[in-house]
Amino acid sequence: MGLNFLTHEIGSLAKPPWLVKTSQGRELDPGDVEHARTWGEKVGVEGHEELVESLERGNADPDEVARWSSRYCVRLQESAGLDVIWDGEQQRSEMYAWAIAHANGFEPRGTVRSFDNKYYSKSAAVGPVSLREPYHNEEFLFLQSVAKARLKIPITGAYTLAVWSYDEHHTPKEGRLGAGYGRKQEIDARRELTLDIARNLIRPNLEALIALGADWIQIDEPGASTEGDELDLFVESFNVSVEGLDCFFSTHLCFSDYDLFFPAIERMSGCGQYCVGFANYDRRELGTSGADRPGYEVISKFRDLPYDPILGLGVLDIHTDFVESPELVRDRILYAVDVFGDPARIHVCPDCGLRTRSWEVAYDKLRALVEGVHRAEEALTRTTV
């Protein structure tokens, strides 16, 4: 039958200590240099000795070290066996901050907690939004020169950028207290900001990448379901961002009540693939029945979308060091194939970016993902022979 599930990463990987410290101007310790040496050998980074030497000398250029880190992450994912990769966003500050830093119309407003000891920088929209300069071109050109596997570019979407920002431009500064300033006004303000970002920040950025040869762009929308009554706006912003552009577009959704997306995303036919985190909600026991796989209950709704998008099936819980066994990955895939009835509509990926895991854990998880894919392919091939 020749089954072959496409595997891909979602976006971020942890930044290695030698990159973090170099960027911050801090002194490296021998363990940091050893990390660079060990991983360079382990995943086959050509010429990594050059990096090791510069780290040992203590005069490494932070931008050059970031490019080395990109090379390491590319090889890490290729070595794990993924088909489609990116560089773990090694040259970006963070998915929100990087985009905002290259946009006009925002000002920083400090750091806010995401959860536990994880935080994000938050800015306020203070005026009309525009693109200062295309902000993924340089890394795309660099990765084109380095990667052996196919590339998929993750780019933070308009709705997420809007909902993760304060809005001092469209929201009144005074007069809201006790005035019955209601949801309608809030949604109207958010719509103005979101579509401003879609038209004037995201779309020109996408056009620039496509002009350079990008053929798969993943629009990350982890904030998409933040407001249950704004899902139509999320869909509208996606459509405004990509309509008429010649590229394969996917979107990434995570850590949400996915039922909320229906029926809104029935109108998002420009999205060729939804990569969605499910493993976080699933059991760890083996099994391929619906009862065994509660985290995947919602996938039939993606199956039934009127334009037959591919499902990027999240099979790795990225918030734990627990390494999923290949058998667990296999069973999650087999369940999804059973629900979809068409293996060609299933790709396999982690729930989300693995940046909160160490490289050791991320690598083990990704290898388990690839091995689990092979076992699923074998199991399905056996049943169809």
Place this chain on the structure above:
Amino acid sequence: MQVEAYVPGICPRSEALVQATRDLDRGRTTQEAVDEQVERDLAELVSAEQAAGLDLLADGMIRWQDHFRPLLDAAEGLETGALTRFLDTNTFYRAPRATTGDPKLSAPLGERYVAPLPGPRLVTLPSPFALAQGTGIPPKVMAEGVLKPAMEGLDAELVVLAEPFFVRDDGAKLEDLADALEALAGGPKLALWLEFGDAGPALEQGAADLPVEGLGIDFYATHPEDLPEAFGKLLLAGVVDARSSVPEEPRELAAFAARLGERGAERIALVPNGDLQYVSAPIAQEKIARLGKAKTATTEVAA
């Protein structure tokens, strides 16, 4: 009309503490170093509260990862569940999960999570309804087994029970909440803080009669006309928007307090409409300062 001001709930961490906790997670610093920064954050927060002239001091729950974590870690029969979005924010919490039908906290949380303060203080804990949410455990059982022991011997002028879910839950019954709050009676004075949401329907159901000393209302989402006339309880008036980066205008807050007074609210405490952790530490400090100025301005407005 008597007007006070204070800041219940979780306050944001300073940039220094953000970095220290990040470093701790990545093995780049020690717990001792983080503890020292927590103490500096706490001192700075208390100093800001004192400078603003707040009537009760609060510790900002600097060590709490979310509204529930220390209780889930300490209580038998409770554990952390799935990472869950907190309302419609970009902040997440580990949802409580019950492993027995009768969770128990054997001792109060101690000073690590309820810090001693140099003056009359308020302490924030989750409301029994919020703690019970999604666990299958009745709020009253949570109150008796977990929250009551947490308040044992607690030296506080006021315990604020943070309740973000009740006003957004169409199926929530006021009687269940009332029974749970009744079970907490006999200790420090209690206030139920209905965070981030329209309290109008709950007030219509009779929330003003709940067995607590005070009731907190988000007046960015609740119309003041929904407040019953001659409101007899301490009104924790949510007048600082904890989700907006724009510092409030003190005279606007004072004028609003006067408006509440005209509706018959006799005891008002100006508070944020939810935890200030949804803005950064510098913005939170500015909002605290303006809360204090608003309290002062109420006197001028009254004059």
